[in-house]
Amino acid sequence: MFLSCYKRMGEFVPRLLDEGLAPRVMLEYSGTLLHGLRQMGADDVLDSLAGITADPRNRQAVEWLGCPWGHAVAPSTPVQDFRLHVRAWQHHFAALFGLEALSRVRGFSPAEMALPNHPDVAYEFVKTLRDCGYQWVLVQEHTVEEPDGGGLQRQHLPRRLVCTSSSGEVASITAVVKTQGSDTKLVAQMQPYYEAKGLSRWDLGGRRVPPLVTQIADGKRRVMMNEFPPKYFDVIRECSGTQTPAMNVTSTLNGSTRRCRPR
Numbered sequence: 001m002f003l004s005c006y007k008r009m010g011e012f013v014p015r016l017l018d019e020g021l022a023p024r025v026m027l028e029y030s031g032t033l034l035h036g037l038r039q040m041g042a043d044d045v046l047d048s049l050a051g052i053t054a055d056p057r058n059r060q061a062v063e064w065l066g067c068p069w070g071h072a073v074a075p076s077t078p079v080q081d082f083r084l085h086v087r088a089w090q091h092h093f094a095a096l097f098g099l100e101a102l103s104r105v106r107g108f109s110p111a112e113m114a115l116p117n118h119p120d121v122a123y124e125f126v127k128t129l130r131d132c133g134y135q136w137v138l139v140q141e142h143t144v145e146e147p148d149g150g151g152l153q154r155q156h157l158p159r160r161l162v163c164t165s166s167s168g169e170v171a172s173i174t175a176v177v178k179t180q181g182s183d184t185k186l187v188a189q190m191q192p193y194y195e196a197k198g199l200s201r202w203d204l205g206g207r208r209v210p211p212l213v214t215q216i217a218d219g220k221r222r223v224m225m226n227e228f229p230p231k232y233f234d235v236i237r238e239c240s241g242t243q244t245p246a247m248n249v250t251s252t253l254n255g256s257t258r259r260c261r262p263r
Helices: 002-007 009-018 031-039 043-054 079-097 099-103 119-131 184-188 191-197 222-226 228-239
Strands: 025-027 062-066 136-140 159-164 170-178 202-204 207-209 258-262
Touching: 002 009, 002 043, 009 025, 009 043, 009 228, 031 043, 031 079, 043 062, 043 079, 043 099, 062 079, 079 099, 079 119, 119 159, 119 170, 184 191, 184 222, 184 228, 191 228, 222 228
Parallel strands: 025 062, 136 170, 159 258
Antiparallel strands: 159 170, 202 207
């Protein structure tokens, strides 16, 4: 059952594309998971994932997110070790799917969505991501604030996460805000789509841009196992070709962002 959950997006995406639709999905598999799948001989799972990672037709719908090798939580992991986790995942992903596939991994998903609030650790966290080639990071709305110390406004727009060390060094990266807190059930019911339907374009840097409703959930929780597949098919069939399409982050970002900082 668990193996099916890890494999199934490699089956869902081609099936929806065959229907002439525009599925989109972002995937995050830890290094220990990918290594474990190979170690246990689950080659069918990895082959299924390779089909949506390398094939030009399929990969337009799929965006891989980088993550630590294991479940290294950034605020409590020594910065040197955290960097090794990030590099180890990149090396293993490239070994499985190729360097070209790795070059398309531009976003990073931190374990537990945890963002350091110590200035030096936060600075090293962002510096590690930038040094490793990442262009954006997924953050939770309650872990960042506006430069004036207030809560975030218009959470569905990209931001510039700016971290300053105690010695005055500055590191920044584009941040995409994950909303709704613990939202496994919401994702299973594709709630982000219905939320997005009630939004309209917003002004950002002198341009009218579409808001992006971004959520994430474990793929093997009960509701994700049972409720997500049929709802995902229903929503992709409904939203493809409309004014509220499914979107992945990297293809949506235009480099014009607002500022925020760690709480």
